[in-house]
Amino acid sequence: MYSRKVIEEFTDPKNVGVIEDADGVGETGSTVDGDIITIYIKVKDEVLEDVRFKTFGCVVAISTSTMVTQLAKGKKIDEALKITNKDVIDALGGLPEDKRRCSGFALAALHKAIEDYKERGTA
Amino acid sequence: MKRIYMDHSATTEVDPLVLDSMLPYFTEKFGNASSLHSFGQEAIEALSAARQQVADSIGAKANEIIFTSGGTESDNLAIRGVLAKKKNDTSRSQHIITSMIEHPAVLSTCSFLESIGYEVTYVPVDSEGVLDLDKLERSVRDDTSIISIMHANNEIGTIQPVKDIARIARDKDVYFHTDAVQSFGKIPVDVNEMGVDMLSISSHKIHGPKGAGVLYVREGTELEPFIFGGGHEQGLRPGTENIPGIVGLGKAMSLAKERLGHDPEHMLRLRDSLIDRIFDSLDDVRLNGHPTQRLPNNVNLSFRYVEGESLLMLLDVKGIAISTASACSSISKKESHVLSSIGLNADYIHGTIRISLGKDNTIEETDHVVQSLQESVGKLREMSAISKS
Amino acid sequence: MKRIYMDHSATTEVDPLVLDSMLPYFTEKFGNASSLHSFGQEAIEALSAARQQVADSIGAKANEIIFTSGGTESDNLAIRGVLAKKKNDTSRSQHIITSMIEHPAVLSTCSFLESIGYEVTYVPVDSEGVLDLDKLERSVRDDTSIISIMHANNEIGTIQPVKDIARIARDKDVYFHTDAVQSFGKIPVDVNEMGVDMLSISSHKIHGPKGAGVLYVREGTELEPFIFGGGHEQGLRPGTENIPGIVGLGKAMSLAKERLGHDPEHMLRLRDSLIDRIFDSLDDVRLNGHPTQRLPNNVNLSFRYVEGESLLMLLDVKGIAISTASACSSISKKESHVLSSIGLNADYIHGTIRISLGKDNTIEETDHVVQSLQESVGKLREMSAISKS
Ligand SMILES: Cc1ncc(COP(=O)(O)O)c(C=O)c1O
Ligand SMILES: Cc1ncc(COP(=O)(O)O)c(C=O)c1O
Ligand code: FES
Ligand code: FES
Secondary structure, X not given: OOOHHHHHHXXXXXXXXXXXXXXEEEEEEEOOOOEEEEEEEEEEOOEEEEEEEEEEOOHHHHHHXXXXXXXXXXXXXXXXXXXXXHHHHHHOOOOOHHHHHHHHHHHHHHHHHHHHHHHHHHO | OOOXXXXXXXXXXXOHHHHHHHOHHHHOXXXXXXXXXXXXXXXXXXXXXXXXXXXXXXXXXXXXXXXXXXXXXHHHHHHHHHHHHOOOOHXXXXXXXXXXXXXXXXXXXXXXXXXXXXXXXXXXXXXXXXXXXXXXXXXXXXXXXXXXXXXXXXXXXXXXXXXXXXXXXXXXXXXEEEEOOOOEOOEOOOHHHHOOOEEEEEHHHOOOOOOOEEEEEOOOOOOOOOOOOOOOHHHOOXXXXXXXXXXXXXXXXXXXXXXXXXXXXHHXXXXXXXXXXXXXXXXXXXXXXXXXXXXXXXXXXXXXXXXXXXXXXXXXXXXXXXXOOOHHHOOOOOOOHHHHHOOOOHHHHOOEEEEEOOOOOOHHHHHHHHXXXXXXXXXXXXXXXXXXX | OOOEEOEOOOOOOOOHHHHHHXXXXXXXXXXXXXXXXXXXXXXXXXXXXXXXXXXXXXXXXXXXXXXXXXXXXXHHHHHHHHHHHOOOOHHHOXXXXXEOOOOHHHHHHHHHHHHOOOEEEEEOEOOOOOEOHHHHHHHOOOOEEEEEOOOEOOOOOEEOOHHHHHHHHHHHOOEEEEEOOOOEOOEXXXXXXXXXXEEEEEHHHOOOOOOOEEEXXXXXXXXXXXXXXXXXXXXXXXXXXXHHXXXXXXXXXXXXXXXXXXXXXXXXXXHHHHHHHHHHHOOOEEEOOOOOOEOOOEEXXXXXXXXXXXXXXXXXXXXXXXXXXXXXXXXXXXXXXXXXXXXXXXXXXXXXXXXXXXXXXXXXXXXXHHHHHHHHHXXXXXXXXXOOO
8 A cells, every 4th residue: 555665764764853943843733633743944044954853643644754854955945845745745656545635744844844934034 | 574463353364174164165066055956955055054053153043044245244134124124113113222332334324224214322332432221221212123232342342231231122122233243252152141133243253254244133033134136045135145155154153162262261361461561661551442341352552642553554564463443444544433432532542553362373472562562652752743752 | 976067057166266366365365455554455456456357357447346245236236326326316216127037136126126115117028038129218217217137137048239228228318237147258248338337247157256246337327335334345335355255256257258259159059059959859849038149058948748846856866957947046936037028838937947058068968968858858748747648
């Protein structure tokens, strides 16, 4: 049901953790749905120098979280914002149809983290 | 990698003795039991022998055994069969009583019946999954046709007080059906001891082949079929009989009955040792279901800060097969109706797994499971956005 | 005594290749297709592969295949599924059209539907069993939901003009279901060529295992289940899938499709030679059904002054297995509704037998059958109180 790549990323996730002095933090989901994803970013010269995640959720929630951090890390903010849900799914070698709904949460958390960073800048 | 299967409530391996008993009926004795010639007679003999085996293993008579395609069909036939028979007796046909924690085979049947005008009372259970007998008794009405309450729950393993339910049903002159799909082979199932009018069994849950099931129907219980065709199975289940499947089912039930003095005890030891060691090695764990009034092979645990499917997959990678809620619902990530019925908090519900033991599981396998659980839960909790800091 | 089996319309021997394909799914790959772990994935893969095999052998798409427990259930699901879906659209739900010579799986379903308020038109057939297309066309009403006409008859082997029926159904915007239980593997069955919306197949009639069947449902055809439970088979057929049975069914259909260029021709040669030689050796015989528009394996004969069951038993003693009317009705000695529908006289009806050939029958076996028939019919006629003096 899950691609080999999904299982690989899920069992050996990269960029797990909290950035204590993060420049932006984004969270999606709720305990009621059973999925919470938090993404932390560290920004230098408009580049995502570090991206980390903490996720409570299913296989899709965890594997998309780690994939989003990997795709975003090292990218400029405006490039990172261009990452699409399809990019994430493709990088994971596809996701089961009935699980696609969950696949957007991690990307949404990244967007929120970037928003948070921008708000802090203007504050 | 040697795999460890601990999902016996989802389905079981066919016993080699069962498969052996079936083999002649695919290629040598392949007749249709409706045929008058010698091939047909061989099929009839096999059918009768299996019927007797099934009857003997639940204390019934051979003519009280109806063969079906599985547990789902048996549940449908029991409930709808009674209602169909009473459909012209409007004073006794409008109301059905069941519990909130039944299998979808019963619950979906009930919602269908509601959609066509019947009324259904879903009796609640307590926090350990035991039916509220008072509420049950008070919910019986003059127009109640049937009470359908499972013998043991497929998710949390809680065993219901069926004898008390049977007494209430008998007092009020209402039919009582029980779904014994999970209990048969694990605890004693005797239709007269239990006092039930109808009882469902599924072959593939007890080391028999998939595609066969039983509905026990007490003599005198009036039913109508809900599938129509030729007049097989006393007119209650048309269609050419699945002889190899039925032969396998008969053999599987005989074996399970014979081994009742041994297998459940073995599973119980594994179960309690598993539970003890998991509680010793991990915090924030909950055992769902009744502590003692539970199936000897059921371990249902909630791990806080962990999501069930993720835990299942990490264990799968280590070669361990368990389930999240019931196998039926694990594809759609809908919250388990059983876990919400026992009032479990959402943060526990999502972290629930079911380990269901089989007669061939070993203590070494449980060692491996305890260790893998410790590792996997630890790993997921480290990753979790909501673990305690 | 070497036995000769010529009752392939009742049931067939499982092909050794089919049994081989099934065996791993009893004991090694025994998972439940709803489980997320590796055992479950093996089951899902087997299920998908079988679904593709089935689809390929009737020119359908995989998502148009619903697995059932057999032909009876497929017929029930087709007719009742359509009606259940349309139940709120009263303008299009009151009327069903079928023929007078359908299998009990269709006819009993229709009488049940009549008992709950639906109207059914039973279109007659001519003396060779061919449907009256004019009458069919004229019987379509505004509130007709479904036409269910079998592809080939199980007793007399007559093949219906399904393409013409499909054209009428399409013109009138009514669903068309056909029971292809007897035709698949004997004549080409392609759902698009035929233009059907639904089509039933039964595994055990085509050298597959008992306990499995198919309902083909054309994409866009709206159905509701009539058995309730977990959401298996696109919500149309709940219950743990019978994986070994389904794998065997897939293999059996693939094999039958592959051999379509060979097996039917062989059976046809045996059939015609049998018919010719029986007519040469016995008087007062009738061939029932259409002379050419008939299944290549069906020989339905009436012997005057002879009673069918007696003839069957005399042949059985000689090791030859045939049937009287259809296997389904041979236990109850009710007059065949098919034979009365073609207008056969009572003195012929009672002396009717069906010989249904299989791919492995040989010309030597037919020699033996011709000779045995001659002896047995002769013997019974000598005994008969009503033979011509
Ligand atoms: C309690 C209970 N009832 C009914 C069923 C349905 O049985 P089957 O899968 O044989 O249709 C199951 C298994 O899924 C079950 O656990
Ligand atoms: C034409 C026809 N339809 C349906 C059936 C029923 O199939 P099954 O025995 O698999 O339920 C049969 C066989 O008995 C048949 O010959
Ligand atoms: S993120 Fe919700 S089910 Fe996966
Ligand atoms: S004498 Fe036997 S059926 Fe009538």
